[in-house]
Amino acid sequence: MKRDPNDLQRYTASERANHWVVGISFILIALSGLALFHPAFWPLSMLFGGGVWTRILHPFLGVLMAVSFAAMAVRFWKLNVMTPTDWEWLKRAKEMVNGDDHNMPIMGKYNGGQKVL
Numbered sequence: 001m002k003r004d005p006n007d008l009q010r011y012t013a014s015e016r017a018n019h020w021v022v023g024i025s026f027i028l029i030a031l032s033g034l035a036l037f038h039p040a041f042w043p044l045s046m047l048f049g050g051g052v053w054t055r056i057l058h059p060f061l062g063v064l065m066a067v068s069f070a071a072m073a074v075r076f077w078k079l080n081v082m083t084p085t086d087w088e089w090l091k092r093a094k095e096m097v098n099g100d101d102h103n104m105p106i107m108g109k110y111n112g113g114q115k116v117l
Helices: 012-037 040-046 052-075 084-091 093-097
Strands: none
Touching: 012 040, 012 052, 040 052, 084 093
């Protein structure tokens, strides 16, 4: 299926992949951490090939997540710097919630935390 050229592409493929790596590694770390945390959760270690593999993979998954998250933080740092336009948008957020979006400032990629594109 071909993408409509009029569609707004919010994130590139590499940004999406980076986000998915962080999310999936978080879930895997949580599951392996629970298996190591308490004997009641020990059956979760079978998802990783048993107890030995759970103990081996858990720290490597943690490093993968930390590096991926750091890359994502660096990648989106400039977009999350507050500007005067963002503060103005946040001051008028109640108007937006009430359905009156006529007086809202111009939005960029993110509301309340991004530079105007």
